[in-house]
Each structure stands twice: as structure tokens, then as C-alpha cells.
Amino acid sequence: MEQGQEGAAQMEQGQTIRGADAVIKALAAHGVTTVFGYPGGAIMPIYDALYGSPVEHLLSRHEQGAAFAAVGYARASGKTGVCFATSGPGATNLVTSLADALLDSVPVVAITGQVSTAVIGTDAFQEIDVLGMSLSCTKHSFMVSHVDELVPTLYKAFEVAASGRPGPVLVDIPKDVQIAMLEYKTPLQAISTEPEHTSEQLNDARALIEQAKQPMLYVGGGVGMASAVEQLRDFIKVTGIPSVATLKGLGSITIDTPGYLGMLGMHGSKAANLAVQECDLLIVVGARFDDRVTGRLASFAENAKVIHLDIDAAELGKLRLPEVAIAGDLRQILPALSQNMGQQFAAWQAKIEHMKQEHQWRYDRPGELIYAPAMLNRLAQKLPKNSVVACDVGQHQMWVAQHMFFNRPEDHLSSAGLGTMGFGLPAAIGAKVARPDATVVTVSGDGSFMMNVQELTTIKRKRLPVKILLIDNQKLGMVKQWQQLFFEERYSETDLSDNPDFVKMASAFEIPGRNIFKASEVEAGLDEMLNSEGPFLLHVSIDDAHNVWPLVPPGASNQDMMEEMDKQT
Amino acid sequence: MNNYSLALNVQQRPEVLERVLRVARHRGFKIANLSMQLNSNNSTSIDMLVESEREIGLLTNQINKLIDVIDCRVLFSDPSAALVKQKG
Missing domain, CATH: 3.40.50.1220 (TPP-binding domain)
Known part of the structure; x- marks a missing residue:
């Protein structure tokens, strides 16, 4: 625990407060300055306690976005990310992000409202068995059944999330526990034992x-x-x-x-x-x-x-x-x-x-069209030292991994274990909150971007200067690549040529943008994006013939890589 | 197929049995026999007989990671002994 916050917590020892207020106080005691979330019926007392409190709240427009922002915050800063959601659909919407955090060992504490204890198990409005649901997508989870357990449980949640191999922890808090009164005491913390080498x-x-x-x-x-x-x-x-x-x-x-x-x-x-x-x-x-x-x-x-x-x-x-x-x-x-x-x-x-x-990478491509690997390598060269790149999932994600370079692991946020499309934009939002001085770029694809596109509103609301590099081949490119190579070019449901006009869409969220199509436009496009003051969307049209190379086919040994077989454009 | 007998000591939490069963299923172990007993010291004893082609360490390592598990011991992994216990 950080100094000062501990002092503040101790100062108010013995005061009788609502469970909901104790939640905010326990967060502050753990150095939490920002939470990401979305309110709803069963978590209203906690949102009431948040109102006017020093803990800042970033309203997402979908709980998955809130939890991914908490993941991005945690991964970019090394601190534990926190998100809020209400019972039922609010909690179920967290599942994907928690699973992502589990597979990538990210410390996150998710707090969900639950229907009151008296009606748990009666199929009440917006009731779902969140504890049961959490078993396979969290490192650990709790349901607080009595207000006396609330503060010790929250402290334990933070300890479990960050200790050993980190991971997501969910705390489900029934509404009656949120409004019950308690005497706030800082619990004695058991120190977790870590394995030691001999x-x-x-x-x-x-x-x-x-x-x-x-x-x-x-x-x-x-x-x-x-x-x-x-x-x-x-x-x-x-x-x-x-x-x-x-x-x-x-x-x-x-x-x-x-x-x-x-x-x-x-x-x-x-x-x-x-x-x-x-x-x-x-x-x-x-x-x-x-x-x-x-x-x-x-x-x-x-x-x-x-x-x-x-x-x-x-x-x-x-x-x-x-x-x-x-x-x-x-x-x-x-x-x-x-x-x-x-x-x-x-x-x-x-x-x-x-x-x-x-076996060096080569970027000397003939032709007028934009070669995404070369553009990403150029972006890496242009980024200042304090930068974070959050990707989505697919071909562009692998090009980022291959052709960009990073000073620290916390500068590269990629959904690795779960491979979740829609990760990039909300993760970038969380990273920008955690590291306001860093240049934060999300590199996305036309498929992934649409999966959490509602978070453009979160950027608009806070005027977050997140840069969006949207690489568009009007395809679900990675799946298309596999169809081309392993499914006899039967392109089942991977055509995305009916994508919206992304720059026009961004402008509806008051985010300026530009379309580029030619290799000769890359330099100016990247500069405009990086030099713009606020958020910016650079929409990059690329040739859909480009695939990710090399590729170890499924079931093959790593020395048996397939080499580039794209037609030159 | 290998048979293993496990003895677990776990915290008394309403969901602790679900946690253990989920891990056993997901990691590829079939539960052939199961008994549990609440103890007076807020712990619960769970005895399980499991079957799998996999090494028992793949299960016990994961069970040991559960926060509510105090300890997990493999009592035996002898196929014939497992059969006797199953019948008894």
C-alpha cells in the first residue's frame, strides 16, 4: 500500500459508513485514482458513493470496454486496474475481458453489483449467478454475503490480483450489503507467500x-x-x-x-x-x-x-x-x-x-499501394520514447509484433492468450489514463475496430488524445488468409467490403481523421496523426492480397515455415 | 487409464466444491468417487478418486493454485488399489 493513502484510511478508522462508501474508501486506500465502468440498478449505491468522491470514473459505453480499459490501464502501468458493472447483463458483459486478463495474467479487480441477498436464487430482475459464472474466467472471485466481510474481502481481492502470477479477481456485492452500515477498519493483511528458489x-x-x-x-x-x-x-x-x-x-x-x-x-x-x-x-x-x-x-x-x-x-x-x-x-x-x-x-x-x-525483414516494396509492415516499421521509428501501442487481433497484430519495436513490455499491449478482437481501442483508453504523458496509439483492423467501436464516445467525452491507426483490407484478414491457404480459397463470411466510412464515423464522435491509399501518403499521414493535438483516426486502405509471413502451418514444426507467397502489387 | 486418490483440505466456502470439480473436469480428469465432510475448524475435507490419461501433477498443480485450497495430497496412484476402493 502506498504511503499517505494508508494514513487517510487510518484517519477515518472507526467511522460508521455505508458499504458502498466503504468500497470507494477501500479503493482509495489501494491507490486507485480511476475506475472504469457502467452503472445500473444493482450497483447504484456504489455509484452514489462515487459521486463527488476523489476517485475518478471513466464511463465506457459497454462493460466489455470498461474492463478492457482496466486491463489496458494495468498493463501500461503495472498497477491493478479496477472496473465496475451492475448485476446480470452488466456482469455477463465483463466475461470476455476477465478471460483475457486471466490468460494474459493481468491484475484487475472487477466489482459487480448483485441483487439483494434476500432475493438471490429467486431469478430476480437482472439476477444471474455471477460467482458461478466467474469460476472459469477469473483467478479468484468472491460474493460478499454480509457487510462485515466487505472490507476484508476487497483487501483480499487486491492482494490476490497482484500477487504471485497476477490475474483478474471479481467481487460480487449484493445491493443490501452496499447500503448496510459498517465500521470501517483497515484489515490485517496476511502476507502471501511466494515460492523461493534453492x-x-x-x-x-x-x-x-x-x-x-x-x-x-x-x-x-x-x-x-x-x-x-x-x-x-x-x-x-x-x-x-x-x-x-x-x-x-x-x-x-x-x-x-x-x-x-x-x-x-x-x-x-x-x-x-x-x-x-x-x-x-x-x-x-x-x-x-x-x-x-x-x-x-x-x-x-x-x-x-x-x-x-x-x-x-x-x-x-x-x-x-x-x-x-x-x-x-x-x-x-x-x-x-x-x-x-x-x-x-x-x-x-x-x-x-x-x-x-x-533473415532480415525487407521493406523495399515496389508499387503504389501501402505495404502495412513498412508503414508500421516507419511508425515505430517516429514514436517518441514514452509511447504505448495497443493492438487489436488479426493480421495487423502480427505485423505490429514483427515490424514495430518497443522499449518496455508495458509499451506493447496485445491480447495474446485469448486473442480478443475489440481489445485495442478500450485498452488504449486505459493506457492513456494510466500514462497521460505517453503517446498512445491503437493499431486496429477493420474487423476488430467495430467490436468495441462504441468506446469512441469515451474518447470524445474525455477528449483523450488517443491515436487510431486503422488498417483496412475490407476483410477479416487472418481468417481469410487461412481460408486461402488451408480451406481451398472458400471465403466463407470474411468479406467486410460493406464497412462503414470510418473517417465519417469518427467525425460523428468529433474525432478528426484522414484516409490514405498510397505508399506516398504514409509519411504525411503518420505525421499528421502523431502531431495532431487531440484524438485522430488515420484510415489506411491496404491491398487485401497481403498476408502475414512467415507462417508455421498448424501441426507443423517451427522450422517448416511457409514463406511469402503474396502476389506483388 | 490411471487412477489417483486425492485428499484435499479446503476452506469452508459455499462455492469451494464447484471450484475443485471445475478444475478437475477442465484439466481432463474424470471423477469416479467423491466424498466431502465439513470440519469443525472451518475447513472441509474432500476425498476424490479421479481417472485420466494425464499425469496427476497436471491436476494437483492447478488445484493447489485455488485460493481456498489449504492442501492437496495424492494418497495413491496404483490402478488395482483404486479399483478396490471404488468397489468398497
């Missing part, structure tokens, strides 16, 4: 590294979540071990780091995939052998021994049995592991650098 585990891991000739680091989102970016960068500097990252791991390692080959997996760089397939030791740091990373699991880094480091013991051996498994805090494990270690992999480093040179 010196024997470290020795075993060191021995494997010393025996290795061709080690690789496979870096996941756990590094950023553990605030272990500096420790990882030091580890790489000390040992010189080459590295690759997952979608969530991007930004943990800067692109100018020697031996860093970018993203691995289904749409990873060729060098990254080949290097991992060739390595004799895979050091897995805060990652989980996701199927989009491994391709055919049985042949993933087939000849490598594995050292697996993660805070979540359940990930160790879940999909690949490691030779050494260490559950614990990466901030401690990484420095302990590299102690007294020198650089001993010169031949392998040289080979890696050669692979990196051989």
Missing part, C-alpha cells in the same frame, strides 16, 4: 548453462509482470546468451541487443524459429510453451535441455518436462543465476548474428 536448483541450472554450446533464452510476458526487465537485460549482458521473445515478451529486450532475434512461433521471425530449433539449451523465462509459440510441441527445440523459470509452479512441466525447474521471483533468480558467469558462446553468437543478417 541454491541446489541454481547450481543445477548453472551446470546446464556451462555444459551448453548453443543456449537460447525464450522470454515471455512473465518478465514484464515480475518487473524483472532490468535483471533480464543484465543477465543477457553478462552471459551473452542469444534470445527470442513471445508476443507478450516483446519490449523486454531492445532490438539492438546482440543476439536478439525478435518473436518466435507461428508468425515469428525465421531466424528466431531456426535458432530455437537448433539450440541445445532452452532457458525459458516467464513463458509457458503456448501452442502458438511451439508449433508441433514434440519437435519444439527437440534437442535442447530445458531450464524453466516461472513464478507459477503449475507451468513447470505442464507441456514440456524441464531438466531444471525453478519456481520463484525472476528478480532474484536471474541475478543469482548469472553470478560469476562469463561469456563462453562466441561461436554460437557468431552463428546467430549470421542468421539475423540472413
